[in-house]
């Protein structure tokens with residue numbers, strides 16, 4: 001094996017770098033990338049909502065590790081041909097499957113700019129850190145939290161919620177007389193437990209497992225007919241758990257459940273948490289942003305009373321993945337639960353590390369990207385009012401869809417429409433067919449495979465339902481008309497062919 005020195009001698013005299021050899025050629029490629037992507041985004045409506053991947057494309061991802069590069073031009077071509085057309089469709093105007101988010105052109109460019117200057121966002125003495133501080137202050141204000149609220153931008157709602165739960169766990173352990181940072185939960189005879197409704201998102205179970213609480217620490221409270229947590233049942237569970245020696249530490253409310261869009265009674269939960277001396281966390285992954293709208297705000301009343309709030313900006317905030325936020329009212333508790341010091345990271349009074357690493361001290365990541373830039377640029381460019389208009393439009397379109405479903409003799413609304421999620425079934429009233437589950441499941445698959453639209457499926461009250469979750473700023477009313485028409489046509493032809501068979 002040659003020494004690195006010999007290798008260096010045998011290679012060309014110019015030094016090795018990952019910068020372009022020819023900046024002018026790279027510049028024209030980069031311009032083409034931007035142009036192509038803007039063409040893609042501005043013509044989405046004319047493209048199918050989804051394309052199933054041809055086997056040749058699927059099989060093409062078995063290439064061996066490249067030892068010699070093909071150059072940026074050829075690598076870009078591979079992206080255009082084999083990657084760009086075959087995504088899950090979430091940026092398309094007729095995507096309403098799951099609560100995802102469709103991104104924005106400005107967000108895309110902001111991500112490019114952030115990656116271009118590529119700052120290290122543990123904190124440090126730099127303008128990008130001030131941008132994140134400013135964004136956190138704006139987000140707290142947008143959601144009615146006090147100006148001293150602490151927070152952190154993170155990858156997604158899961159992380160935002162789990163980080164909050166970690167702070168709640170620290171505070172709960174302290175109240176129970178131990179230091180969970182030093183001792184963990186090893187050998188505790190009085191387990192810490194927390195409460196959420198049976199509709200809570202999977203982050204709560206994952207988080208309980210990850211934080212060493214174990215998922216049995218997640219106490220699932222029954223819901224009422226509107227899929228909201230049952231307050232009476234919650235009180236009784238807390239009482240019974242205390243009696244049997246468990247240590248309740250937190251109540252989780254959801255503003256916008258992933259299944260039906262239901263919003264827990266957050267005022268009620270805040271009252272119960274206060275009376276019981278428990279941490280109150282709100283999972284507002286997508287629903288928290290309803291707070292921006294004066295018309296929708298009453299539905300999430302009580303949200304600003306949260307001790308911690310996790311919410312996404314890559315769902316209803318429409319920013320490109322990944323972008324979410326944790327807000328924690330008690331900044332001291334936040335720091336005490338998370339902060340670390342190391343000699344090589346000790347802050348100085350001046351220089352690059354002055355001011356320390358506030359963001360690294362609020363979460364798990366040390367090296368963090370500059371995701372704050374896309375939030376900052378969106379809020380500056382569009383203003384909160386325009387973002388609010390987009391959110392209100394989504395709710396209006398969901399209401400339009402729900403009304404159309406109720407008027408149709410062939411369709412059934414299977415859960416109360418709440419916020420922006422509509423769960424429906426094709427089930428003509430006059431028909432005798434009983435196997436609607438299988439037919440509705442097939443309708444969803446065919447809508448997707450034919451590239452018509454992307455709803456998802458779920459189970460509501462034991463029955464398969466077509467689920468439309470609208471956080472899409474590109475959707476227009478005509479898209480929902482097209483959806484209804486397609487569901488009815490597919491349903492008709494599927495039930496005809498099945499009753500023959």
Ligand SMILES: *Cc1c(COP(=O)(O)O)cnc(C)c1O
Nearest residue numbers: 099156157158201256257258285
């Ligand atoms: C999407 C969602 C989450 C998880 O957020 P990610 O950004 O996907 O990690 C948590 N809770 C609710 C209610 C959600 O809708």
